Amino acid sequence: MTDVFTKKKRSEVMSLIKSRNTKPELFVRSFLHKKGYRFRLHQKNLPGKPDIVLKKYKTIINVNGCFWHHHQCGKYKLPKTNKKFWLSKLTNNRKRDLINNKKLKKLGWKVYNNWECRLTMKHLDNLLKKLSVI
Numbered sequence: 001m002t003d004v005f006t007k008k009k010r011s012e013v014m015s016l017i018k019s020r021n022t023k024p025e026l027f028v029r030s031f032l033h034k035k036g037y038r039f040r041l042h043q044k045n046l047p048g049k050p051d052i053v054l055k056k057y058k059t060i061i062n063v064n065g066c067f068w069h070h071h072q073c074g075k076y077k078l079p080k081t082n083k084k085f086w087l088s089k090l091t092n093n094r095k096r097d098l099i100n101n102k103k104l105k106k107l108g109w110k111v112y113n114n115w116e117c118r119l120t121m122k123h124l125d126n127l128l129k130k131l132s133v134i
């Protein structure tokens with residue numbers, strides 16, 4: 001089956017699926033901010049430049065887009081062209097996530113990974129409960 005987009009158009013479309021400062025990430029950030037939490041973003045000196053860093057709680061909150069982090073939830077389909085390329089790219093992203101999580105835990109950080117497709121207010125409330133018992 002051929003792609004509905006040309007190669008050039010497809011790469012434009014794909015570039016619109018951002019990996020940083022995504023909507024779900026902004027949602028979590030504004031939620032935490034309203035609750036009075038202060039945090040740093042994409043801290044470069046930590047493995048994987050985690051999305052949200054709550055230093056006071058030694059806690060990392062990642063908001064994983066289902067596409068880029070290769071979630072097996074069926075929310076995204078692989079692009080029809082360059083399927084092999086995308087599959088290996090996204091699989092590598094996922095592997096890198098897992099390695100970075102391990103590294104962060106070794107450094108003493110608590111890591112909470114949140115999938116874009118499971119992001120609800122209830123989910124975030126539960127996350128805050130975990131923070132408050134630290």
Ligand SMILES: [Zn+2]
Pocket residue numbers: 066071072073074075115116117118
């Ligand atoms: Zn998902």
